[in-house]
Amino acid sequence: MAETKITINGQEHTVPVSDDATLLWVLRDDLKMKGTKYGCGMTECGACTVLIDGKPGRACVTPLSAVAGKEVTTIEGLGDEENPHPLQQAWIEAGAPQCGYCQSGQILAAKALLDSNPNPTDEDIDEAMSSNICRCGTYTRIRQAIKAAAGQQS
Amino acid sequence: MATRITESSLSRRSLLKASGAAAGLAIAFRVPVRARQATPEPSPDLGVVNSRGIDYNGSIVFHPLGNEVDAYLTIGEDGKVTLKTSKMEFGQGIRTGFMQIVAEELDVNVEDVIVDMGQTDVAAPEFGTFGSLSTQMSGPVFRQAAATMRAWVLELAAEDLGDSVDELTIESGVVTGPSGSRTFAELASGKASEREISQEVALKDPADYKIVGQPLPRVDLAAKATGKQVYGIDVEVEGMVYGKVVRPPSVDATLDSVDFSEAESMPGVVGTVHEGNFAAIVAERKDQVEAAIKAVKASWTESGSTITSETIFDVLKETADDGQPLDEEGTAGDPDAALANVEGAETYTYLLPYLSHSPIEPKSAVVDVREDGVDVWVSTQDPFSSRAAVAKHLGRDESEVIVHGMHPGGAFGSKIVPQVELEAATISKGVGRPVKLIWDRIEEFMFGQFRPAMRIEITAGLDENNAIAGWRYDAYTGGYYPEGAKVPTGSASDWSANIHEIYPDVAETKTTLYNGVTPLPPYFWRVNGATSNTFARESTIDILAEKAGMDPVSFRDTMLENNPRLAAVMHAAVDSAGWTPGVGSTGEGFGLALGFDANTYIAQVAKVEVDAETGELKIVQFDVALDPGLAVNPEAIKHQIEGGVVQSLSAVLREEVKFENGKLTNGTFSQYAPILMRDAPPVINVTILSDPTQPMGGIGEPGVAPVIGAVANAVYDAVGARMFRAPFTPERILAALGKDTATPES
Numbered sequence: 001m002a003e004t005k006i007t008i009n010g011q012e013h014t015v016p017v018s019d020d021a022t023l024l025w026v027l028r029d030d031l032k033m034k035g036t037k038y039g040c041g042m043t044e045c046g047a048c049t050v051l052i053d054g055k056p057g058r059a060c061v062t063p064l065s066a067v068a069g070k071e072v073t074t075i076e077g078l079g080d081e082e083n084p085h086p087l088q089q090a091w092i093e094a095g096a097p098q099c100g101y102c103q104s105g106q107i108l109a110a111k112a113l114l115d116s117n118p119n120p121t122d123e124d125i126d127e128a129m130s131s132n133i134c135r136c137g138t139y140t141r142i143r144q145a146i147k148a149a150a151g152q153q154s
Numbered sequence: 155m156a157t158r159i160t161e162s163s164l165s166r167r168s169l170l171k172a173s174g175a176a177a178g179l180a181i182a183f184r185v186p187v188r189a190r191q192a193t194p195e196p197s198p199d200l201g202v203v204n205s206r207g208i209d210y211n212g213s214i215v216f217h218p219l220g221n222e223v224d225a226y227l228t229i230g231e232d233g234k235v236t237l238k239t240s241k242m243e244f245g246q247g248i249r250t251g252f253m254q255i256v257a258e259e260l261d262v263n264v265e266d267v268i269v270d271m272g273q274t275d276v277a278a279p280e281f282g283t284f285g286s287l288s289t290q291m292s293g294p295v296f297r298q299a300a301a302t303m304r305a306w307v308l309e310l311a312a313e314d315l316g317d318s319v320d321e322l323t324i325e326s327g328v329v330t331g332p333s334g335s336r337t338f339a340e341l342a343s344g345k346a347s348e349r350e351i352s353q354e355v356a357l358k359d360p361a362d363y364k365i366v367g368q369p370l371p372r373v374d375l376a377a378k379a380t381g382k383q384v385y386g387i388d389v390e391v392e393g394m395v396y397g398k399v400v401r402p403p404s405v406d407a408t409l410d411s412v413d414f415s416e417a418e419s420m421p422g423v424v425g426t427v428h429e430g431n432f433a434a435i436v437a438e439r440k441d442q443v444e445a446a447i448k449a450v451k452a453s454w455t456e457s458g459s460t461i462t463s464e465t466i467f468d469v470l471k472e473t474a475d476d477g478q479p480l481d482e483e484g485t486a487g488d489p490d491a492a493l494a495n496v497e498g499a500e501t502y503t504y505l506l507p508y509l510s511h512s513p514i515e516p517k518s519a520v521v522d523v524r525e526d527g528v529d530v531w532v533s534t535q536d537p538f539s540s541r542a543a544v545a546k547h548l549g550r551d552e553s554e555v556i557v558h559g560m561h562p563g564g565a566f567g568s569k570i571v572p573q574v575e576l577e578a579a580t581i582s583k584g585v586g587r588p589v590k591l592i593w594d595r596i597e598e599f600m601f602g603q604f605r606p607a608m609r610i611e612i613t614a615g616l617d618e619n620n621a622i623a624g625w626r627y628d629a630y631t632g633g634y635y636p637e638g639a640k641v642p643t644g645s646a647s648d649w650s651a652n653i654h655e656i657y658p659d660v661a662e663t664k665t666t667l668y669n670g671v672t673p674l675p676p677y678f679w680r681v682n683g684a685t686s687n688t689f690a691r692e693s694t695i696d697i698l699a700e701k702a703g704m705d706p707v708s709f710r711d712t713m714l715e716n717n718p719r720l721a722a723v724m725h726a727a728v729d730s731a732g733w734t735p736g737v738g739s740t741g742e743g744f745g746l747a748l749g750f751d752a753n754t755y756i757a758q759v760a761k762v763e764v765d766a767e768t769g770e771l772k773i774v775q776f777d778v779a780l781d782p783g784l785a786v787n788p789e790a791i792k793h794q795i796e797g798g799v800v801q802s803l804s805a806v807l808r809e810e811v812k813f814e815n816g817k818l819t820n821g822t823f824s825q826y827a828p829i830l831m832r833d834a835p836p837v838i839n840v841t842i843l844s845d846p847t848q849p850m851g852g853i854g855e856p857g858v859a860p861v862i863g864a865v866a867n868a869v870y871d872a873v874g875a876r877m878f879r880a881p882f883t884p885e886r887i888l889a890a891l892g893k894d895t896a897t898p899e900s
Contacts, residue, residue, distance in 0.1 A: 035381020045823050081382060092375045126830075140836070140838055141796070
């Protein structure tokens with residue numbers, strides 16, 4: 001039986017699939033990390049955003065072979081309800097989520113932005129967040145949350 | 155105290171037992187329910203899952219509180235208060251709101267109230283979660299149930315302590331009197347008692363509220379910010395396999411033949427299903443089913459529909475039925491006669507496209523069909539509709555089916571319709587295993603339902619006093635689906651069509667809704683027709699204001715004398731925006747629209763910038779004022795209003811389902827192009843004029859309806875372009891400015 005090794009949130013896992021398996025479904029179905037969401041399967045909505053060596057990537061079209069030897073960060077790698085990451089804390093304080101389904105991807109896109117640009121302008125935020133769709137209309141709160149988190153970091 | 159109804163005692167007891175509330179104290183109450191009846195004659199395909207889904211066209215009949223249905227508010231032996239409801243949370247904040255309502259009336263801490271949602275074997279068949287009705291309709295019942303429970307625990311404590319009830323106080327679930335105190339846990343301990351809800355028990359004076367009216371953070375924020383919230387798509391059960399439906403190239407196609415021979419031998423494939431118009435393949439893993447479906451060969455006969463997203467607006471009028479009057483009893487006037495001699499009376503025609511709900515979580519379900527019962531896990535707005543449809547579809551008794559209603563990842567009306575769970579049920583029955591079915595994005599765009607296109611014609615003019623002399627309102631919507639259907643599917647296109655809902659004194663009005671043919675299945679989308687009707691009405695009011703030589707606010711004031719709550723929110727929104735309105739197009743870019751929906755009064759002022767060279771429209775600011783009566787959670791209300799504004803702005807700026815030959819030509823996110831963060835207004839100010847003595851109004855939908863009208867009026871104020879067709883693309887704005895566009899409108 002095929003096996004592939006991958007590193008998720010700093011931990012190495014061996015999964016019972018060949019390396020052409022899709023990262024999204026391995027995360028969700030083999031590793032039971034369901035915070036990464038399926039939205040479109042064609043890179044257009046951002047719900048499955050994960051960080052691959054710190055850069056936003058789309059798990060829905062990423063084969064395991066593309067992350068071999070790389071560090072993948074999912075929403076589970078940031079913080080949990082008891083100890084949220086500062087960005088997650090900013091999200092909670094801004095009351096950003098509505099249905100919440102897109103928010104894992106939004107938070108990871110924001111993390112990639114702030115990691116590379118700790119004090120983004122409004123234009124920087126719009127640009128970095130322009131591939132993540134929210135249908136509930138929480139953009140205004142997400143922007144507030146990013147600014148609040150950026151303020152804390154600087 | 156109400157009399158017991160014998161027939162319901164048994165079911166109530168079994169419900170109580172099933173709810174795990176046998177120990178402790180339970181208040182039995184009744185909730186508003188809706189009748190589940192499919193009025194149109196079933197089409198031949200009904201009962202077999204087909205490419206367009208089934209059973210969605212049952213019209214909704216609202217029933218008042220019944221005698222036979224019971225639900226419970228309980229205090230367990232641990233002192234926790236539990237409310238079981240079939241209402242669903244999907245970000246509107248009703249879970250938190252219900253917790254506040256119960257905690258307030260019962261004087262417990264909010265965190266000691268558990269709201270258990272969506273499980274059909276323990277909850278009562280309340281209305282589904284739509285129409286901004288949850289707090290409005292169930293809220294008062296829960297409040298009364300909690301008040302009844304409060305009276306009961308006071309009685310028990312008085313007995314226990316030897317004090318009189320009026321010497322006792324309750325704080326944080328502890329009853330205290332001169333002789334000591336008792337916790338709710340102590341009072342419920344060792345009991346297994348049940349009482350009826352009492353309408354005689356007095357409710358708390360809203361002036362004494364400490365919890366209701368507080369802007370509490372919604373209780374699920376942390377789970378949603380950490381990826382821990384569980385949605386329907388996240389459900390996994392033992393032995394589960396993945397299904398995938400074989401889809402036609404266009405809607406309403408008929409399956410002629412299907413060939414699984416190549417697909418069947420692919421890795422992981424465990425079975426296939428073919429039943430009438432429905433075919434599906436099943437594999438162990440998601441990747442495997444995705445690969446296998448590509449190898450399935452199917453041939454279809456397509457409907458050959460010739461209607462397109464451009465011709466639909468003529469089709470709606472050409473195929474219109476005789477129409478249904480929407481005037482209140484005895485108020486229809488004769489606008490044609492009234493306007494016959496009015497100079498400058500005109501007809502204004504507004505066009506609104508089909509819209510897609512497109513929640514980010516597509517439709518998904520896990521269904522396990524077994525000999526001994528059926529379990530359904532589905533992201534749904536209405537678990538009991540789901541149960542009824544699955545039972546009927548499988549020919550099982552409803553008591554054999556348990557629907558585990560799951561938190562939807564966005565819904566907007568699309569997750570009322572039982573569809574994906576019926577498909578998953580067919581597949582599970584076929585392969586004898588629990589099946590997970592997740593629609594992909596193409597399926598989500600093409601094979602669900604749509605907010606129908608509308609064509610609205612308003613004929614109006616002013617009398618010599620600059621009052622409206624007559625108002626003829628003809629709304630055309632798509633109801634007859636599929637083409638050739640004899641009974642229209644309701645999609646609430648009539649909502650807010652009657653001008654008297656806003657301006658009660660306009661004379662000589664006549665309002666008619668006509669249903670025509672629609673090639674795409676119509677269904678509820680957010681506030682349904684109210685968005686379209688509000689756009690048409692509020693645009694025309696602005697046109698008439700200018701003709702009257704008045705500014706939009708003063709002109710509306712002349713018509714709102716008998717609608718003071720709406721007048722109040724209008725002025726609050728105008729003040730919030732810092733707008734001094736002028737007559738006609740002032741170049742300022744402000745626009746106003748009013749709405750009334752779900753017993754909530756709302757006014758919105760849009761501030762826009764329009765580039766007259768490129769036609770680009772930018773939303774700069776939104777100011778909203780609303781009066782929802784008793785405001786349970788102002789923070790949740792603000793967020794709902796913000797979300798409603800932003801989603802509706804997406805429809806203003808971009809959204810338009812395009813189709814020809816029965817297929818969508820922009821059925822992906824990149825083509826449909828909902829708005830992104832860069833398009834959303836940086837500032838949305840929400841002012842709540844709350845009157846705690848008034849009934850609780852709905853929140854989810856009122857914020858959606860006025861947006862298009864407010865933006866249309868703002869575009870006119872900015873550059874003098876009157877918009878009659880949504881969305882307001884740069885091409886359409888340039889055309890409205892009388893400028894040629896390089897590319898013809900498509």
